[in-house]
Amino acid sequence: MNFTLHLTDMCNLRCEYCTQTRNGRRMSLDTVKRLIDLSVKNSLRTGFCFYGGEPMLEFSLIRQIIDYCKTLDHRFSFKMNTNGLLLNEETVKYLSDNNVGIGLSIDGLMQKSRKMPDGSDSLEAVSNAARLVLEYQPKAASRTVISPENVDLFYDSVLYLLDLGFKTVITTPAYGKFAAWDDEKLRRLRIGYEKVSSMYADRFGTDVRFGFPELESKILTHIRGGISNVTRCHSDLSQCSVNPEGNIYPCIQFVDRDEYIIGTAEKGFFADRVSSLILHKSPKECEGCALSDRCLNFCGCTNLIETGQIDRISPFHCEHERMLIDIADRLGESLYSKYPEKFIQVFYK
Amino acid sequence: MKIEPVRKLKKIAYPVAVASAVAVAAASMTSCNIAKNIIYNLNRNPSGSEVVIEGAVPYSQPDGGDVELMGDVPYSQPDGGDNDLRLEGETAYSEPDCDFEANGSSSDFAGVGSPAAE
Ligand code: SF4
Numbered sequence: 182m183n184f185t186l187h188l189t190d191m192c193n194l195r196c197e198y199c200t201q202t203r204n205g206r207r208m209s210l211d212t213v214k215r216l217i218d219l220s221v222k223n224s225l226r227t228g229f230c231f232y233g234g235e236p237m238l239e240f241s242l243i244r245q246i247i248d249y250c251k252t253l254d255h256r257f258s259f260k261m262n263t264n265g266l267l268l269n270e271e272t273v274k275y276l277s278d279n280n281v282g283i284g285l286s287i288d289g290l291m292q293k294s295r296k297m298p299d300g301s302d303s304l305e306a307v308s309n310a311a312r313l314v315l316e317y318q319p320k321a322a323s324r325t326v327i328s329p330e331n332v333d334l335f336y337d338s339v340l341y342l343l344d345l346g347f348k349t350v351i352t353t354p355a356y357g358k359f360a361a362w363d364d365e366k367l368r369r370l371r372i373g374y375e376k377v378s379s380m381y382a383d384r385f386g387t388d389v390r391f392g393f394p395e396l397e398s399k400i401l402t403h404i405r406g407g408i409s410n411v412t413r414c415h416s417d418l419s420q421c422s423v424n425p426e427g428n429i430y431p432c433i434q435f436v437d438r439d440e441y442i443i444g445t446a447e448k449g450f451f452a453d454r455v456s457s458l459i460l461h462k463s464p465k466e467c468e469g470c471a472l473s474d475r476c477l478n479f480c481g482c483t484n485l486i487e488t489g490q491i492d493r494i495s496p497f498h499c500e501h502e503r504m505l506i507d508i509a510d511r512l513g514e515s516l517y518s519k520y521p522e523k524f525i526q527v528f529y530k
Numbered sequence: 531m532k533i534e535p536v537r538k539l540k541k542i543a544y545p546v547a548v549a550s551a552v553a554v555a556a557a558s559m560t561s562c563n564i565a566k567n568i569i570y571n572l573n574r575n576p577s578g579s580e581v582v583i584e585g586a587v588p589y590s591q592p593d594g595g596d597v598e599l600m601g602d603v604p605y606s607q608p609d610g611g612d613n614d615l616r617l618e619g620e621t622a623y624s625e626p627d628c629d630f631e632a633n634g635s636s637s638d639f640a641g642v643g644s645p646a647a648e
Contacts, residue, residue, distance in 0.1 A: 364531055403542055470535030496531035503536065510542050517544035524544070 182220040183228035183420040186213065187436055188239040190425065194264050194303060197294040198328045198355040200486065201234060210245050212427040215446035217253070226256035230420070231281070232433070237267035247279050262286060262324065264295070265310030266303065277317040285314055286324045289338025291331035308345060315346040322349035322392070327373070329355070329366040335373035339380070339393075349392030354501060357486040362497045371504050378512045386520050397528075399509030402475035404528055434482035464494040476502045 188208045190201060213229075220227040227250075231243055243261075250257040260282035268283075276283055285307070288295060292304040314321050323342045327335050335352075342350050354360065354370065362370075377393060384390045402408045422430045424437055427446035435441040444450035463479045470476070477483065478494050487495035516524045 362531065367531060400544070403544070404546060406546055466533045467535060469537070471539045472536045494533055496533050499533040500531045503534070510540070510544075514543040 182224045183230070184216055184220070184429075185230040185232045185420055185422040185433060186216075186236075187232050187234065187422060187424050188236045188242055189234040191238055192233060192235040192264070193238065193266055193298065194235070195296050195298055195300075196326075197296075197330070198326060198357070198359045200357050200359065203234070206425040207239060208242065208423075208425040208427070210242060210249065212423070212425075212446045213242075213246050214249065215427060216423060217250070217255075219446065219449050221253070221255050226258065228258045228260075228420075231259065231261040231263075232422075233262075235264055235267070236261055237263050237272070240267065240272060243281075244275075247281075260284060264303075265307045265314065268310045268313060270313065273313050273317050283314050283318055283321055284324050285311055285321060286326070287311055287342065288325050288327075288331070289323075289341040290334040291325070291327065291338045294326075294328050294331055311342075311345050311347070319346075320348065322351050323347045325350055325352045327352055327354045327370065329360055329362050329370075332366050332369045332373060335370065336376040336380075339377050343389075343391055347391075349394065352393075352395050354497075356483055356498070360497075367497070367500055367504070370501075371508070374504065374508050378508050382512060382515050382519070385516055386523060395505060396509040396512055399475065399505050400513040400528060402506075403510065403513065407474040408477065408479075432482045434486050438485075464492050466494055466499075472503065472506055475506055478502065 186208060190206045191203050192199070192201065217227060229246065231239075233239075236243065247259065259280060261276065262284045264286045273283070287307050287310075290304070292307060293302065295303050295307075297303050297306075311323070323345075325338065325342065327338075331338075339350050339352075354362070374396070378396060381391070381393055381396065420432070421443070422433050422436050423446065424430070428437075428442045429444040429446070429450065430436050430438070430441050431443055441454075442451070443454045463473060464484070467473050467476070467478050470478075476499075478499070481491035483498055484491050484493055484495070487498055513524075513528075
C-alpha cells in the first residue's frame, strides 16, 4: 500500500497559489506505526511519500519512521516532495543513502510567486538545493507550477531548470481559487507549451533530450489507446493521503475534507466510503467528447479544487486538456516523421 | 474559456501501438487499471474468492520485473468482502529510483514519468 503522509501543515515558504492552511498540526510516530500495521496486514510492501506542508520541517520524524521501518521484516519504499529549503549535504546524503526519492518543488524563474516568510526571493536557495539533490539523485525531476501571473516566464523557466541539470521537468498549471486563468492567460500558456514542444523536438534526436511528461503522457494516450493505460488518478486508491491526525483520503486535494475520509490509521478503510469514491464517473459535460479517453477529466482531485465536485470539470481544465492533446499530437507527428526509429524506441516500448 | 466536447477526431499521423494480447495485459497493469481489473475480476468470481493478476510491467521497471496483484477487495464485492487487499509487486511509482516515478493526477503533477529522459 502507498501512503502520502501529510507530516505537518506548516511550511517555510509563502507561495501565492498555495491553498494549504497552517495550523501547526503534526503527525505522530504512533500514527505512522498504525498505518504500517494496516499495510503489513494487507500487503507485502509499503510506500511512503513524505509530504506536507513542508515535510523537511519534520525531518526528525522522518528519521524515526525510517529507523522504525528498518526494524521490520517488510519491504518499504520512500519518496518526498519538498521545497528544498531545509536540505543540506547531510540531509540529502541521509535521504539518498536510505533510498528516499526527492521530488523538488522548484518553479525556475516563476519562483517569484514563492516568497520566503519575510517576503524575500527563494530562487537562489532552492536552486542551490536542486544542484545538491541532482548531485546525489541525477534523475530527480523538478515539480514546477505555472501560475497565471507568471505564465510568460514558463518557457524560460523550463530552460533554467534544464540548465540547472534537471533531465525531466514536470509541470502543472496552478489550479483552484488562487489561480485566476482567463482567455488571455490561457493563450500565453499555449505559447509557452508550443515553445517547450518545439525545444523538445529540437533536442529529441540529441544528447540533451529531456523529459516533459505533460506532453509525453498525451502522446502515450494516443499510442496506448487511452489514458488508463498511461496514467492514473489517485482516486483509484493506489496512493492514499493521510492527514496529521491519521485520517485517510483518496488523494492529496481531499485531505481535511471530512466527507472524503475513507478510513483512519486506527480503524482501517471504510468499505462503503471507498466504493462510492472509486467508482466515480467522468463528468456529464464530457458526454460524447471524442477526447474523453485521453483527457484527465476524471481526476477527482483537480475537479474538486476547480469546481468543488469530483465529477464536474471546469472550463479551464477542459481547455487545458484540449490544448495539451493538440500540441502533443503535433509534437508526436513531427517526431514520428523526423525520427521514426527513435520515436518508436522511446514511446512504444 | 469553455467546456467544449470535441465531436470529431482529427487524423493523427503517428500510430497506435499494435500489441499482442499479452503485451496489452502487461501494459494495462498501470495502477489506474489495477483497481478496475480487480473489481472486474472479483465481480465475475464468487464472493471471497482470491484473484491473482500477474504480468510484467514493461515500462515501469528497469528490469521489466513482474508484478503480482492478489486479494479480496472489500469495496468491490456485493457482500462487502473481507477487507483483505494485497497488491504485490513492484510498480514504477513505488520505486524511488525508477524513471517512471508516479506523478499522479494533474493537480499534484500529472501523468507518467518521462520516457524520453530514461
Ligand atoms: S476535452 Fe473537455 S469535454 Fe472533452 S473530455 Fe476533456 S474535459 Fe471533457
